[in-house]
């Protein structure tokens with residue numbers, strides 16, 4: 379198969395596109411013929427900072443969608459031919475989605491309804507699961523006012539769609555400008571506020587006079603002051619982003635006085651029961667047609683380095699890698715047996 383492979387951490391040029399042996403599924407695993415691989419910030423961050431799982435030559439990218447073409451022992455053969463979306467494919471696993479085939483534990487390949495495109499399927503794993511997890515902290519958000527910070531981001535956009543699906547009373551998003559406002563409105567936000575504007579808090583309170591109950595927060599360190607200005611008593615702030623140097627100053631008395639709960643989430647490390655609930659919830663939302671394909675930036679596999687760089691530099695919309703035949707201008711990959719099967 380043709381695969382993108384990296385053997386050490388570093389810039390995107392550590393990624394090489396090679397012909398390697400196609401892996402076979404082991405016990406409890408499925409093999410998926412990829413149609414689309416989705417790129418997330420975690421993919422370039424892992425490549426740049428952590429390196430491949432266990433230091434082994436590995437295929438990057440967690441998200442993707444395609445069709446199961448082989449199953450290992452203990453997995454029903456009835457799954458062969460099933461359309462699926464993948465989650466956490468590269469987590470503790472060499473066979474991420476930036477390849478013609480990925481091999482994953484069977485429960486990381488989730489049925490994709492015929493009504494959902496492979497592009498949508500490849501946009502779910504990291505973003506939609508994270509959004510679901512954030513929205514469900516503190517209970518069902520039905521009838522609540524939800525504020526999604528960064529509503530045009532991959533997680534933010536999914537959070538808007540899921541908050542609407544979950545019958546939030548009002549869904550407000552913050553963005554930095556008009557292009558991102560359009561994306562947030564298209565996803566279903568009822569109000570979109572530019573967080574750089576000095577009266578952002580007033581604009582939010584105008585549409586949520588009782589205060590915001592749930593925050594899906596991409597930048598707690600930068601936004602906590604704004605969040606506290608608009609929070610309802612007993613609000614829940616779910617923070618899902620930050621790097622090693624991110625520090626937030628907590629106004630403890632203010633948080634305490636309003637009985638506000640802060641929750642931090644990392645999709646890899648939530649409890650298995652929470653992850654299962656999120657997979658089920660996202661699957662139901664998908665079947666209901668509540669999740670839509672984001673604006674796409676398509677790359678062929680030979681340009682995976684550009685795809686990773688695009689995400690690192692803040693591409694607006696979803697960066698995907700296509701496995702369509704006959705992509706004009708693609709250079710043939712070099713042939714090398716970097717990975718065993």
Ligand SMILES: NC(=O)c1ccc[n+]([C@@H]2O[C@H](COP(=O)([O-])OP(=O)(O)OC[C@H]3O[C@@H](n4cnc5c(N)ncnc54)[C@H](OP(=O)(O)O)[C@@H]3O)[C@@H](O)[C@H]2O)c1
Pocket residue numbers: 418419420423504505508527528529530531532533534552553554555558573596597600601617618619620643644645646692693695
């Ligand atoms: N914890 C987890 O499990 C988890 C899961 C998924 C993603 N993440 C992390 O979450 C972050 C976002 O991921 P993503 O895939 O959604 O990225 P993305 O598609 O690049 O979106 C990030 C969005 O946040 C916006 N933003 C940045 N600073 C903001 C601020 N102060 N207030 C409001 N919006 C702000 C950005 O737009 P502007 O800069 O123009 O405002 C952008 O639209 C990444 O760091 C990623 O690694 C963590």
